[in-house]
Amino acid sequence: MKLINLDKLVVTNNRVDYYFSVEGKIKKYFKKSKHLFFEFNYDISKTPTSILTIPFVANLAPLAWITDSIIKVNEIDYSFYKCLDKIKLAYQNMFPGVSFKGSVSTDYTEKNSFDPEHEAAQMFSGGLDALSTFIKIKDEKPFLITEYGWHEERIQKSEVWESDKDHVIKFANINGLKNILIDSNYGSFLNVQNIDHDFLKKLGDSWWHGLHHGLAIISAAIPIAYLLKIKRIYIAASFFKGYKTKCASDPTIDNEIKFASGEVFHHGYDMNRQEKVKVVVDYYRKTRNPISTLRVCFKNEENCCKCEKCVRTIIGIVAEGENPQAFGFNIPHNLSNHILNFLEVNIKFFTPSKIMQWNLAIKRMEENRGNIIYKELLEWILDYDFSTQRKKSLIKYRVTKFFPIIKRRLSTRFNRIFVEKS
Numbered sequence: 001m002k003l004i005n006l007d008k009l010v011v012t013n014n015r016v017d018y019y020f021s022v023e024g025k026i027k028k029y030f031k032k033s034k035h036l037f038f039e040f041n042y043d044i045s046k047t048p049t050s051i052l053t054i055p056f057v058a059n060l061a062p063l064a065w066i067t068d069s070i071i072k073v074n075e076i077d078y079s080f081y082k083c084l085d086k087i088k089l090a091y092q093n094m095f096p097g098v099s100f101k102g103s104v105s106t107d108y109t110e111k112n113s114f115d116p117e118h119e120a121a122q123m124f125s126g127g128l129d130a131l132s133t134f135i136k137i138k139d140e141k142p143f144l145i146t147e148y149g150w151h152e153e154r155i156q157k158s159e160v161w162e163s164d165k166d167h168v169i170k171f172a173n174i175n176g177l178k179n180i181l182i183d184s185n186y187g188s189f190l191n192v193q194n195i196d197h198d199f200l201k202k203l204g205d206s207w208w209h210g211l212h213h214g215l216a217i218i219s220a221a222i223p224i225a226y227l228l229k230i231k232r233i234y235i236a237a238s239f240f241k242g243y244k245t246k247c248a249s250d251p252t253i254d255n256e257i258k259f260a261s262g263e264v265f266h267h268g269y270d271m272n273r274q275e276k277v278k279v280v281v282d283y284y285r286k287t288r289n290p291i292s293t294l295r296v297c298f299k300n301e302e303n304c305c306k307c308e309k310c311v312r313t314i315i316g317i318v319a320e321g322e323n324p325q326a327f328g329f330n331i332p333h334n335l336s337n338h339i340l341n342f343l344e345v346n347i348k349f350f351t352p353s354k355i356m357q358w359n360l361a362i363k364r365m366e367e368n369r370g371n372i373i374y375k376e377l378l379e380w381i382l383d384y385d386f387s388t389q390r391k392k393s394l395i396k397y398r399v400t401k402f403f404p405i406i407k408r409r410l411s412t413r414f415n416r417i418f419v420e421k422s
């Protein structure tokens, strides 16, 4: 039998630690420590165990389902327990190549409930998706939830996380809102390499992107949403309904998540990326509110302006007739050249979904031609054919990179033959 058993759940002030054991052929998917934790900026010592069990189950349920295993817990919230079958079905529809079996077994379900005291909380990174959702729902005065799930066994200092926190705390202060801050090791407590080794092909996606991150991120906030009696948790869509793709954070999954009297809503699935840029730009024009500073660069303390995500967002803002500098992008003086150089190096790595997103911005630039500040950019980018340029660049790349490798291999082989014969 394949079993994941929650042995011990320890609550200390603002922190919960889960210690569990694993039986059967799924052991290889776990690290030795078998330990998951969450630390919050709120005291959770009065939160019921049945609620605190939710993040543990949510982080492991997809793994139990694809490996036909059982997760065993003592008690769990009734609303969450009930929604698990629907979530499982949504995953099954998204990944028809793998059978979602397995189950969650509990001795007891607790019917927790509350009369909501707050309308909303929102997953908030400060990026474009989150900011456009915030602008749409800001009248609900959402708590802003920001997380860092990449600690190892212990909480380590991370410069990126520190600057993320600074940013969201400032943002909350300016807008008269409160932060929910969460530290965890959910991104590193499993042996993801082994899971991907066995499932990447069958799923057509990685464990983290395809199955794990949505539930991990949302469920981490549930203990605090319960504590503060928050009716709805919003998570901003990264994708657009017009572009079907596999992703653990999808409306068919997120919107099924329930806890006590609370629910989850996957927001902004009806807006494409350029429409989101427009929401942010229009808001900035109306209010001149400095909240419009975007944080899109995840691995850096500030927007680097060099990575694909930064450059794509810069282009989006330019297309709306604005200067990216007003939105937190410290762009170089000659933007047209900067983008041209960027494309020359990076176009070969563009996926079809990236090309689709760039084209949305270019199309908008064409419509909005008269308002574009960077005229030199307009001279070439409207005619830039992403697919053709990608193909050309790939051929060039292969010739310059691979040919010397093959040559080197051949010459080592010849040398060896020569040495062996002589």
Ligand SMILES: [Zn+2]
Residues within 6 Å of the ligand: 296, 297, 298, 300, 303, 304, 305, 306, 307, 308, 309, 310, 311
């Ligand atoms: Zn960047």
